[in-house]
Amino acid sequence: MTAAIQLNAVDKRFDSGLEALRGVGFEVPPGQFAALLGPSGCGKSTILRLVAGLDRPSGGRVEVATDGAGSAISYVFQEPTLMPWATLVDNVRLPLRIAGVSRPEARARIAPVLASLDLAGFEDAYPAELSGGMRMRASIARALVTRPQVLLMDEPFAALDEITRARLNDDLLALWRARGFTVLFVTHSVFEAVYLSQRVLVMSARPGRLVADLAVDLPYPRKAELRLLPAYAERCRAASAALESGYGGDLES
Amino acid sequence: MTRPSAPVVLPALVLLGALALWELWVRLAGIPHYILPAPSLVLLTLWENLGSLALSWLFTLKITFGALLLAVIGGVLLAVAFALSRTVELALFPFAIVLQVTPIIAIAPLILIYVESTTAALLICAWIVAFFPILSNTVIGLRAADPNLRDLFALYRASPWQRLRWLLVPSALPYFIAGLKVSGGLALIGAVVAEFAAGAAGRETGLASRILEASFRTEIPKMYAALLLIALTGVAIFLLFNLLSRLLLGRWHASELRPGP
Numbered sequence: 001m002t003a004a005i006q007l008n009a010v011d012k013r014f015d016s017g018l019e020a021l022r023g024v025g026f027e028v029p030p031g032q033f034a035a036l037l038g039p040s041g042c043g044k045s046t047i048l049r050l051v052a053g054l055d056r057p058s059g060g061r062v063e064v065a066t067d068g069a070g071s072a073i074s075y076v077f078q079e080p081t082l083m084p085w086a087t088l089v090d091n092v093r094l095p096l097r098i099a100g101v102s103r104p105e106a107r108a109r110i111a112p113v114l115a116s117l118d119l120a121g122f123e124d125a126y127p128a129e130l131s132g133g134m135r136m137r138a139s140i141a142r143a144l145v146t147r148p149q150v151l152l153m154d155e156p157f158a159a160l161d162e163i164t165r166a167r168l169n170d171d172l173l174a175l176w177r178a179r180g181f182t183v184l185f186v187t188h189s190v191f192e193a194v195y196l197s198q199r200v201l202v203m204s205a206r207p208g209r210l211v212a213d214l215a216v217d218l219p220y221p222r223k224a225e226l227r228l229l230p231a232y233a234e235r236c237r238a239a240s241a242a243l244e245s246g247y248g249g250d251l252e253s
Numbered sequence: 254m255t256r257p258s259a260p261v262v263l264p265a266l267v268l269l270g271a272l273a274l275w276e277l278w279v280r281l282a283g284i285p286h287y288i289l290p291a292p293s294l295v296l297l298t299l300w301e302n303l304g305s306l307a308l309s310w311l312f313t314l315k316i317t318f319g320a321l322l323l324a325v326i327g328g329v330l331l332a333v334a335f336a337l338s339r340t341v342e343l344a345l346f347p348f349a350i351v352l353q354v355t356p357i358i359a360i361a362p363l364i365l366i367y368v369e370s371t372t373a374a375l376l377i378c379a380w381i382v383a384f385f386p387i388l389s390n391t392v393i394g395l396r397a398a399d400p401n402l403r404d405l406f407a408l409y410r411a412s413p414w415q416r417l418r419w420l421l422v423p424s425a426l427p428y429f430i431a432g433l434k435v436s437g438g439l440a441l442i443g444a445v446v447a448e449f450a451a452g453a454a455g456r457e458t459g460l461a462s463r464i465l466e467a468s469f470r471t472e473i474p475k476m477y478a479a480l481l482l483i484a485l486t487g488v489a490i491f492l493l494f495n496l497l498s499r500l501l502l503g504r505w506h507a508s509e510l511r512p513g514p
Contacts, residue, residue, distance in 0.1 A: 054404050075408055081401040084505045085423040094419070098409045126505045146409075 002065050003027035004150055004182040005051055011059035012046050019207040020046045025060070026201055026210060030149070033176055033183045035193035035200045037239060039247060043208030044186040048075070048152045051184060066149045074143035076153045080135035082127040082142075089114070089123035092142045099146070113141045116175060133164035137171075144175065151176075153185045157192070166224065169196060177220060190243065194235045195222060202239060204246030212242035290474040299478035306463060310482050313459040316372070316444035317486070320379030324436055327380070328387030329429070335388075336395035336421070353385040357443055361450035371458070375447045382443030386435040394428025395421050427506045430498045437490040445483060 005028040012021040020043040028034045036044045049055040050062045052075050066072030074095075082091045089110060096106040114120050117137040127135055136156060143151060157165040173196060176183055187193050193200045194216055202212035216235050218226065226232050272292045278284070279291040286294055299306065331349070335342035361378050368374035398420050406416050448461030460479045467475035502509040 049404075052404075052408055054407060073408065075405065077401045077404075079401060081399060081405060083402065083420070083423065085426070086505075094405075095409045097419070098406070098411045098415055128505055128507075128510055 002030075003063075004030040004032070004065055005184060006063040006065070007047070007050075007060065008063075009060040010047075010050065010057045010062055012043065012050065012055070013058045021057075022207040022209050023060075024203075024208065024210055026213065028182055028184060028199075030065075030182055031180045032199060033173075033185065033197045035197035036184060036186045036203065037190065037193040037200050037243060038188065038203030038208065039205050039243070040188060042203045042205050042246075044188075044203060045154050046208070048154050048184065048186055051150070052152055064150060072149045074146060074148035074151050076136075076139055076143045076151070076156045078155045078158055080127065080132075080139040082135055082138055084127050087124050087126055088119065088130065088138050091127070091138055092145055094142060095146045110141075110145055113145050116178075117141045117144075117171065132160055133168065136160060136164075136168060140168075140172070140175075144179070147179075148181055150182045150184070153183065155186050155188065158187070158189075165192075170223070172196070173220065173222060190236050190239045191227070194232060194239055195226065200235075200239050202242040202246060209246075211246040212239075214238055214242065287471055287473050290477055294474050295477040295481060298474040299481060302475060302478060306460070306479060306482060309458065309460045309463045309479070310486070313441075313444055313448070313461070313483070314486065316375045316379055316448070316459065317441045317490070319376050320383050320443060321437060321440040323376065323380045324384035324387050324440065325433070328384045328432070328436075329391055332388050332391035332395060332425075333417075335392045342392070349385060349388055352381050357382050357446055358450060361447045364447075365451055371451050375444060375451060375459070378447030378450075379440050379443030382446075383436040383440035386439065387429065387432040390428045390432030390435075391425055394425030397428060398424040427502055427508060430494070430501060431508075434491070434494045434498065437494050438487055441483070441487050441490060 005026075007027075008025050010021055010024045011019075013019045024043075024047065036047060038044050046055065050057055051064055052073055053064075064073060082088075083094070086094075092110050092114065093106050096109065101109070111120075114123065117140060119134065119137055119141060122130065122134065127138070130138065139156070157168050160168065169192065183197075185193070185196060198216055200212075200214045200216060201210060202214065203209065204211045214235070218229075218231060218235065276291045276293060279289055290298070331345070335346070357378055360381065361374075364377050365371065365374045368377060402420055402424075403416075406420055411419070444459065445461045448459040449465065452459075452462040452465040460483055463479045464476050467473075467479065499509050504510075
């Protein structure tokens with residue numbers, strides 16, 4: 001089976017001369033939940049932008065295998081990135097509207113997504129009237145309403161409080177298990193990466209390189225109790241060690 | 254909006270108090286009305302000359318709102334052109350700045366000479382004053398869209414037209430409204446100032462001409478009456494655009510959001 005996401009010796013150097021990525025290569029098979037873990041400024045977001053096609057690599061190849069549908073990729077930013085002038089339901093409807101989906105059909109597709117993210121009843125609220133957690137839920141709803149095959153998430157929960165973050169982690173896992181899309185999830189939290197994903201790709205400090213590719217072979221569904229298990233602690237320790245070796249590599253260079 | 258309280262009552266009381274003091278002072282000190290008329294006499298004069306003043310007032314209103322309408326059309330179209338093309342902006346922006354920084358009172362006599370119709374000349378003068386805030390604010394507003402939202406529109410392959418309608422125009426709206434608030438007052442000032450220049454050339458139609466005419470005859474109360482109408486018009490324009498701003502931005506933009514109870 002071909003990989004959903006494939007990066008081959010990808011380099012990225014910006015016009016300013018900043019080298020963001022050097023020789024990054026990995027494959028994510030369809031349906032996998034992969035976390036991209038690394039220190040701030042290591043080029044994690046750059047990888048997401050390259051996969052999304054928002055930027056072009058300076059060297060190497062980036063390939064996303066989808067069945068050709070227009071919006072097979074969705075993106076969730078660190079901020080909810082909602083249109084402040086539009087109601088929640090209009091924000092979620094945006095990708096469908098751009099794709100020219102009729103209003104009745106869009107409504108039929110939006111309702112279950114809102115329900116699955118506990119947003120039913122808030123359709124007509126403006127973003128300014130919602131809490132930070134609800135805004136992020138709306139952002140995820142907008143990403144999922146196109147039924148994407150690949151979901152790119154750029155530290156989506158970093159700005160949320162601990163409790164909201166834990167709830168959203170669980171909700172995201174439930175949605176992923178129900179729908180089976182491929183996830184590339186950027187985070188700088190070791191614990192979040194291990195809790196969520198089947199696999200943690202660890203990156204070094206700038207210029208970003210892949211320093212470790214760790215399998216997280218813990219069974220789903222994962223619940224809060226997982227955080228207390230020795231097996232979880234062990235995976236976190238391994239990821240932390242890899243992360244630190246990435247820092248070290250930077251200091252030597 | 255439903256509860257007019259201290260923010261309305263306090264300034265109203267201060268204003269009424271100031272008017273009462275003025276009235277008292279004029280009466281007690283016996284100041285002649287051809288130097289400083291009492292507020293009551295100004296109101297009386299306004300009432301007695303209502304017919305001619307109302308006609309002039311309508312003319313001034315026509316110039317003001319006509320110029321503002323042209324400023325909105327011209328400012329927004331030019332702003333869209335600037336936002337679409339840096340080259341157009343580089344080429345034309347200096348002209349906009351020159352128009353903005355040259356005092357209208359200095360250009361008005363020339364425009365009155367070149368343009369046959371006085372009404373058209375007055376419109377042009379008021380337009381020159383009013384259009385720049387709309388232009389510069391709208392240009393900034395069209396560039397102020399959230400970069401992540403821009404990326405999102407690119408990711409979903411939005412057409413340029415969709416991007417303009419659903420992202421750029423709403424992003425620019427608060428900036429445009431702020432420009433409109435400034436331009437509304439400026440259009441009135443431009444209309445009055447240009448009328449002064451035209452009035453000096455012998456054509457009399459607007460409120461400014463009434464003021465000039467009254468000053469030639471040392472009818473000080475009538476000058477005050479016309480001035481009062483101009484000031485009230487300015488306040489009304491200000492309130493009108495504040496209301497518009499609240500209607501358009503009330504539920505989502507930080508400038509109009511009220512802190513919760």
